[in-house]
Amino acid sequence: xxxxxxxxxxxxxxxxxxxxxxxxxxxxxxxxxxxxxxxxxxxxxxxxxxxxxxxxxxxxxxxxxxxxxxxxxxxxxxxxxxxxxxxxxxxxxxxxxxxxxxxxxxxxxxxxxxxx
Amino acid sequence: xxxxxxxxxxxxxxxxxxxxxxxxxxxxxxxxxxxxxxxxxxxxxxxxxxxxxxxxxxxxxxxxxxxxxxxxxxxxxxxxxxxxxxxxxxxxxxxxxxxxxxxxxxxx
Numbered sequence: 365x366x367x368x369x370x371x372x373x374x375x376x377x378x379x380x381x382x383x384x385x386x387x388x389x390x391x392x393x394x395x396x397x398x399x400x401x402x403x404x405x406x407x408x409x410x411x412x413x414x415x416x417x418x419x420x421x422x423x424x425x426x427x428x429x430x431x432x433x434x435x436x437x438x439x440x441x442x443x444x445x446x447x448x449x450x451x452x453x454x455x456x457x458x459x460x461x462x463x464x465x466x467x468x469x470x471x472x473x474x475x476x477x478x479x480x
Numbered sequence: 481x482x483x484x485x486x487x488x489x490x491x492x493x494x495x496x497x498x499x500x501x502x503x504x505x506x507x508x509x510x511x512x513x514x515x516x517x518x519x520x521x522x523x524x525x526x527x528x529x530x531x532x533x534x535x536x537x538x539x540x541x542x543x544x545x546x547x548x549x550x551x552x553x554x555x556x557x558x559x560x561x562x563x564x565x566x567x568x569x570x571x572x573x574x575x576x577x578x579x580x581x582x583x584x585x586x587x588x
Contacts, residue, residue, distance in 0.1 A: 406566070406578030408482065452521055465532065466511040466570065473525035 365389045365408045368472035370455050375477045377442065377449060385440045385475045387455030396438035397469065400424060401452040410453075413438055414460070442477060450479050482509050486567050486579035493586050499554040501582045503567030506548065507575075513550050514541050515566040517581065523566070526552070557586045 368389045377383045389396065395414045401409040409422030413432040427446025432438055438457075442449045453475045458467040483503045494497050505512070511554050514526040527541040529550075538557075543550040551555050554561055567579040 374482070384489075404578045404580060406482070406577075407568075409576065454521075454523060457522075466528065468525045470525065470526050471515075474521040476521070 368455060368457055368470055370453075370472035370475050372475060373473070374439070375475055377477060377478050381403050382441055382443050382446045383477070385453055385455075385477070386444070387438045387440065387472055388436055388459045389438075389455075389470075389472075390436060391457055391470060393457035393470070395467075396432070396436070396457045397456040397458075398422075398428075398430065398438070398440045399454045399456065401454060401474075407454065449477055452476050469478065481523075483577040483578070484567055484569055486565075486582050488582060489580070490583045491578065491585070492556050493584070495586055495588050496557060497557050497586075499551045499557050499584065499586075501584070502569075503550045503552070503579055504548060505550075505567075505569045505577070507569060508572040509545075509569045510572055511570045512543055512550050513568040513570070514519075515548075515568060517564040519563070520531075526565075529541060532582040542561050559588050560585045562586050 367384040397412040398410040401407050406451045408424050410428050411430040413419035417433050429441045456469040458469045483506050487502045512531045514539045515523050515530050517523045529543050540553040556568050562585050564581040564583050566581045567576050
């Protein structure tokens with residue numbers, strides 16, 4: 365079955381620690397996205413990538429980093445510089461990107477990050 | 481001001497009722513999307529539309545480009561329809577804007 369997987373489902377971070385959230389897709393999609401969801405707010409874009417080895421900052425990139433070394437994988441690192449990381453993180457992909465284009469985005473199940 | 485506004489924020493309905501969720505937007509769009517987020521957090525795309533009306537099972541989505549408004553209707557609602565419904569627009573400026581969602585609870 366094609367789809368997007370995210371791991372872990374829950375992640376705990378200690379103060380000052382970097383943590384990495386995994387996102388893998390086997391849909392052969394070129395574009396991948398990371399969103400953050402907070403209660404009472406719409407999804408906000410952290411980073412997106414339209415092609416391997418290229419990525420763009422979204423609206424709230426500060427305190428986060430990404431890499432896109434493989435088409436299938438788009439890991440997100442939450443660095444210690446992100447002072448309020450507690451949130452639900454969603455990864456998505458679409459066929460060819462062009463953020464805002466007429467493409468359906470396919471979402472992973474999400475990772476909930478909590479700060480200890 | 482948010483580029484995408486949804487109403488109502490919360491909605492409780494009896495099983496079998498006809499449900500309408502509204503979405504208004506303020507930007508030029510290439511497409512409007514309706515998404516469903518289940519209690520576990522996963523999101524599924526229900527519709528993508530740029531004009532007219534689409535139907536899938538008991539779900540109907542309409543859009544009025546001139547009025548910058550879209551509605552999602554659920555006919556013969558069922559408890560399994562309980563979820564958060566999110567309206568999102570892909571703008572002509574290559575941005576994606578999400579509404580804050582409508583939380584629907586259908587009571588048996």
